[in-house]
Amino acid sequence: MLHYTQNDKFVFFNAVDAHVQLTVDNAVVGAADTVDALVELLLRADVAATDRIMFSSDVDFASEEGFATDDAAHELIEAALEASGLTAQADDLLV
Numbered sequence: 001m002l003h004y005t006q007n008d009k010f011v012f013f014n015a016v017d018a019h020v021q022l023t024v025d026n027a028v029v030g031a032a033d034t035v036d037a038l039v040e041l042l043l044r045a046d047v048a049a050t051d052r053i054m055f056s057s058d059v060d061f062a063s064e065e066g067f068a069t070d071d072a073a074h075e076l077i078e079a080a081l082e083a084s085g086l087t088a089q090a091d092d093l094l095v
Contacts, residue, residue, distance in 0.1 A: 009051040015058045015073040018066030020080075038080035049086050 014021040019031035020038055024045045032038035047053075055077070058065055062073035081087045 009045075009047065011045070011047050011051045011053045012056065013054070013059055013073075013077050014056040015062040015065040015067060020059075020073055020076050032080075033076075035076060035079045035083055038076060039084045042080060042084045042086065047084075047086065053081075 009024050010026070012023040014023070016031060019033045021031040022029040022038070022041045022045065024047065029045045030041045032041055055074075059073045059077070061070055063070050065073070067073050078087075
């Protein structure tokens with residue numbers, strides 16, 4: 001079980017107009033439609049594997065927000081987390 005501290009950020013993803021919007025601690029960082037652009041937003045916001053990462057329900061229904069499929073927003077987010085190294089870092093924390 002992960003335990004969050006007061007210093008952990010609240011990281012939130014939305015699907016908006018065929019882009020993934022990144023919000024950190026209630027401030028919109030930006031929106032991206034490519035893995036590289038989303039990685040840049042994650043790095044700019046200094047997102048860490050220990051931060052609380054959540055998704056809006058519109059990510060589950062991404063086709064309603066202009067994505068080709070309902071899975072497309074999740075795939076973009078997962079690829080960006082992997083490319084930024086956050087997935088590997090999270091796996092290390094769980095060992």
